[in-house]
Amino acid sequence: MVGQIVGYLRINTVDQDPAPQLEQLRTCQKIFQDTGSGKSREARAGLHNVIQYVRHGDVVMVPSMDRLGHDTLDLYRILDELTRKGATVKLLSEGFTISRDDTQPTQQLLLQFLAVIADLERAKIKERQVESIALAKAKGKYTQQPKLNETDLEQIHILLEQGTSKTEIARQFQVSRQTVYNTLNRNQT
Helix, strand or coil, X not given: CCCCEEEEEEECCCCCCCHHHHHHCXXXXXXXXXXXXXXXXXXXXHHHHHHHHCCCCCEEEECCHHHHCCCHHHHHHHHHHHHHCCCEEEECCCCEEECCCCCCHHHHHHHHHHHHHHHHHHHHHHHHHHHHHHHHHHCCCCCCCCCCCHHHHHHHHHHXXXXXXXXXXXXXXXXXXXXXXXXXXXXCC
16 A cells, blocks of 8 residues: 655754755655754654654655654654554665565664664663662762642641542542652651
8 A cells, every 4th residue: 555755854943944854855745844852752743743644555754864863762662653553764864764564674674773772772871860869869969859749748638537548549649559658657757
């Protein structure tokens, strides 16, 4: 099944000229665009829209892989989402075409390679996070922000006086029951 040719581009700032990327995507039937650094996927409405829009058989053209993903992990996740929907992704600058089509073993190898790099990147991030927390704890500077504040605590006491169970209170505040217990214990001293 042959679908649409869809384009996606991202420019870093409002001042950056999208014309060079738009020129690369001139054959696309529909183009999605984002403006910003790309660090937060939540802030990339164009990316969200292209992922929602594509269907099996569509081709998503992107000027360069760095326009699609902020880092390797992000890139892998986006490619995975698009190809799982049956779309083919063309990274124009790199000359890569990525799909779930088994007839392209080198492209499958590339996707698997990106997955391995993404796993390594995720492990490195976690390792650095654990090291930073340990160092901050050793210096006495690591404190987690309480999930429930003083106003919440007052409401919890009112609910308890009314006979509401701690399980129900946890549901109402969208926290674990243990968080309710911890908040009550923290504020008893």
